[in-house]
Amino acid sequence: MTWQLSNTALDEQQLLVNESLMFLGNGYLGVRGNFEEGYRDDFKSIHGTYINAFHEETDIQYGEKLFGFPDFQQKLANVIDAQQIDVLIDGERFSLFEGEVVSFDRTLHMDQGYSVRHIHWRSPNGKEAKLTFTRVVSFVTKELFAIKVDVEPVSDIKEIKLVSKVNGDVTNYVEKGDPRLASGHAKLIYADQAVNESGLTQIKARTERSNLEVACVTRHEHEGAHDVECGDYDVTETFTFSGDGASLIKYNVYTDTLRHGDDLLQKGIDIQKGIADFDTILSEQKGYLDEFWRVSDVAVSGDDSLQEGIRFNLYHLLQSVGKDSVSNISAKGLSGEGYEGHYFWDTEIYIFPVFLMTNPEIAKGLLLHRYSTLDAARARAKEMGHKQGALFPWRTITGPESSAFFPAGTAQYHISADIAYSFIQYYLVTKDEQFKEDYLAEVLIETARLWADTGFMKDGKFLINNVTGPDEYTCIVNNNYYTNAMAKYNMEWAYKIYQDVQGGGLVEKLGVTDEEAAFWNEAAENMFLPYNEELGINEQDDTFLNKEVWDLDNTSEEEYPLLLNYHPLTLYRYQVCKQADTVLAHFLVEDVADEETIRKSYDYYERVTTHDSSLSYCVFSIMASKLGHDEKAYHYFNETARLDIDNLHKNTKDGLHMANMGGTWLAMVYGFAGLRVKEEGLTFAPRQVAAWDDFSFSLRFRGRLINVELKDGQVVYTLVEGEGVTIGHYDERVQLTVDSPVAKSL
Numbered sequence: 104m105t106w107q108l109s110n111t112a113l114d115e116q117q118l119l120v121n122e123s124l125m126f127l128g129n130g131y132l133g134v135r136g137n138f139e140e141g142y143r144d145d146f147k148s149i150h151g152t153y154i155n156a157f158h159e160e161t162d163i164q165y166g167e168k169l170f171g172f173p174d175f176q177q178k179l180a181n182v183i184d185a186q187q188i189d190v191l192i193d194g195e196r197f198s199l200f201e202g203e204v205v206s207f208d209r210t211l212h213m214d215q216g217y218s219v220r221h222i223h224w225r226s227p228n229g230k231e232a233k234l235t236f237t238r239v240v241s242f243v244t245k246e247l248f249a250i251k252v253d254v255e256p257v258s259d260i261k262e263i264k265l266v267s268k269v270n271g272d273v274t275n276y277v278e279k280g281d282p283r284l285a286s287g288h289a290k291l292i293y294a295d296q297a298v299n300e301s302g303l304t305q306i307k308a309r310t311e312r313s314n315l316e317v318a319c320v321t322r323h324e325h326e327g328a329h330d331v332e333c334g335d336y337d338v339t340e341t342f343t344f345s346g347d348g349a350s351l352i353k354y355n356v357y358t359d360t361l362r363h364g365d366d367l368l369q370k371g372i373d374i375q376k377g378i379a380d381f382d383t384i385l386s387e388q389k390g391y392l393d394e395f396w397r398v399s400d401v402a403v404s405g406d407d408s409l410q411e412g413i414r415f416n417l418y419h420l421l422q423s424v425g426k427d428s429v430s431n432i433s434a435k436g437l438s439g440e441g442y443e444g445h446y447f448w449d450t451e452i453y454i455f456p457v458f459l460m461t462n463p464e465i466a467k468g469l470l471l472h473r474y475s476t477l478d479a480a481r482a483r484a485k486e487m488g489h490k491q492g493a494l495f496p497w498r499t500i501t502g503p504e505s506s507a508f509f510p511a512g513t514a515q516y517h518i519s520a521d522i523a524y525s526f527i528q529y530y531l532v533t534k535d536e537q538f539k540e541d542y543l544a545e546v547l548i549e550t551a552r553l554w555a556d557t558g559f560m561k562d563g564k565f566l567i568n569n570v571t572g573p574d575e576y577t578c579i580v581n582n583n584y585y586t587n588a589m590a591k592y593n594m595e596w597a598y599k600i601y602q603d604v605q606g607g608g609l610v611e612k613l614g615v616t617d618e619e620a621a622f623w624n625e626a627a628e629n630m631f632l633p634y635n636e637e638l639g640i641n642e643q644d645d646t647f648l649n650k651e652v653w654d655l656d657n658t659s660e661e662e663y664p665l666l667l668n669y670h671p672l673t674l675y676r677y678q679v680c681k682q683a684d685t686v687l688a689h690f691l692v693e694d695v696a697d698e699e700t701i702r703k704s705y706d707y708y709e710r711v712t713t714h715d716s717s718l719s720y721c722v723f724s725i726m727a728s729k730l731g732h733d734e735k736a737y738h739y740f741n742e743t744a745r746l747d748i749d750n751l752h753k754n755t756k757d758g759l760h761m762a763n764m765g766g767t768w769l770a771m772v773y774g775f776a777g778l779r780v781k782e783e784g785l786t787f788a789p790r791q792v793a794a795w796d797d798f799s800f801s802l803r804f805r806g807r808l809i810n811v812e813l814k815d816g817q818v819v820y821t822l823v824e825g826e827g828v829t830i831g832h833y834d835e836r837v838q839l840t841v842d843s844p845v846a847k848s849l
């Protein structure tokens with residue numbers, strides 16, 4: 104049961120949410136869980152098929168446009184639609200909203216990588232049939248999305264028709280009034296060709312400004328009689344069967360400029376030739392997922408509902424994460440259009456660590472994608488008035504800043520330190536020296552330069568003014584603790600790596616001098632980290648504690664999230680946090696503060712945090728574990744694991760919350776098991792989770808596979824694959840050799 108997410112009845116209120124929950128993807132292609140046969144006419148489904156990073160550029164409309172505001176924004180485009188298949192039973196069109204639905208179930212099989220819908224339907228005229236729709240987006244052939252439809256008669260039926268359409272005339276979804284959604288620019292792609300030749304439907308479409316093309320080549324496997332009708336931008340194929348039953352398989356292959364260059368239709372045709380039959384596709388899918396789960400599963404016993412949530416979140420991360428260095432993972436993955444398909448710091452701080460510790464090659468791809476945007480980040484730094492360095496954009500697809508609201512966008516300079524942090528983490532986990540020389544050094548040097556140029560020394564302290572930290576309810580502040588602490592770490596490492604890579608050519612290429620590097624070290628050592636003596640906490644920034652405290656006790660349910668009910672300035676005037684900020688810094692760079700400060704800061708910020716951002720709970724859970732607040736840790740964790748399944752933020756229809764999904768894993772592995780990755784390797788500080796009899800997961804570490812299991816008051820570390828290694832269990836060093844589990848009491 105915990106390997107499946109099922110709907111056992113048709114819940115009309117949940118249709119849009121289920122389109123997101125049941126979406127299928129593979130990191131390249133994502134298809135929302137729309138019904139093949141459509142909906143009621145008055146229902147607006149969010150109909151979508153997306154290719155990771157495939158985007159259009161649209162002008163940003165400003166009332167007042169000031170210098171350095173981006174002119175345009177990139178947007179993930181909804182591409183050619185191949186989902187539609189109508190079913191006609193003796194001339195009556197099958198619809199879940201007409202006639203009688205005798206039974207309905209839909210299941211996402213997370214261990215097998217497909218979804219299936221079973222419906223027993225009685226038409227208004229009394230015809231009865233059982234219909235099955237099975238769909239798969241292949242992990243093995245990334246371009247492939249296939250649907251199989253089976254219709255089995257229950258009553259006497261004379262004729263069944265299956266009408267399959269591929270449509271190039273599609274639009275994006277728009278909704279006014281929610282800043283987290285696009286409000287204009289619905290039409291992003293234009294079809295320029297729709298033909299059916301040699302048994303293949305072939306449609307090509309393009310964007311006007313970003314100059315990208317996408318093609319879909321569709322082949323049907325069937326036994327009925329067959330008719331084809333080509334429109335200007337779509338092709339409809341009708342398959343006619345006797346009343347004894349019908350079966351059709353629709354194989355759709357998507358190619359695009361970013362991965363396939365030109366001649367996309369021919370490339371699609373070539374890929375079609377190599378596609379296996381449907382059963383083979385399903386068994387390949389299972390093979391891929393067996394290996395994924397062998398390494399990546401986190402098993403808990405004693406709570407099936409949580410277990411389902413945990414697996415669901417991991418599965419969806421896998422479905423959305425780009426695996427080709429051309430793409431990354433957007434805030435909603437490939438499950439919807441919320442946040443317009445943009446990549447944020449969500450990747451580096453919340454999602455990347457999951458892959459780093461389980462599938463490092465995927466993690467590397469994410470870094471290489473960021474690296475491919477380094478030139479754009481250098482250009483953005485110049486545009487923002489910096490003499491040097493790289494300023495990564497707050498939100499983007501291929502590199503340009505796509506944020507129109509700079510106080511909670513561009514001003515979040517911390518993203519540059521977050522990216523640097525993830526490059527360092529990758530190096531610590533893999534010790535890949537080539538990576539250090541080819542990528543890490545350059546990213547660290549350019550980000551350190553940004554900090555050197557943004558901040559300045561005053562009275563012996565390095566200050567960074569006018570930035571926004573992670574908490575978007577407190578914008579444009581001086582010396583945000585999170586930003587300063589992360590910049591300190593960034594500069595320290597830049598200095599260290601600069602010394603390592605001298606002589607390798609990079610230092611000369613970038614023109615780094617010893618004086619410049621020495622300044623990074625000096626700035627890092629003297630970084631100003633706001634601290635309030637009286638409260639014994641790190642202040643979120645220079646002025647946070649001078650503000651009035653928001654009265655959360657008297658804020659009603661309807662007022663949340665505050666961002667939808669209050670002008671930003673109102674929020675900025677109060678001590679009220681949208682999400683973890685200082686508390687997050689105390690997790691990521693814990694050595695910068697002492698335990699007492701971390702403890703008091705946690706207590707303080709917990710009281711002023713709304714968790715209006717889904718990026719918050721997991722961080723509080725991790726820190727609650729660290730501080731021994733076990734019940735709280737579990738409580739916050741519980742808010743993450745089923746956030747989308749239970750639609751806790753009420754906007755799952757726009758797509759799944761990918762950062763939170765990563766956060767579920769972080770809360771378990773960095774929280775309950777207390778993992779930390781430092782220069783000396785891996786250390787654990789596990790805590791018994793009272794609700795679970797057994798809790799286990801695995802990690803990859805420099806070519807090894809290590810399993811960790813918490814059970815019966817013990818933690819058992821097992822080296823499953825690879826050479827012997829020493830890990831830390833609290834302050835103790837523990838030597839692991841293959842297949843010799845080591846148990847420690849908790």
Ligand code: BGC
Nearest residue numbers: 434447448449575716718762
């Ligand atoms: C959060 C940001 C996050 C963005 C995308 C916002 O609500 O405040 O931290 O990057 O969502 O997930």
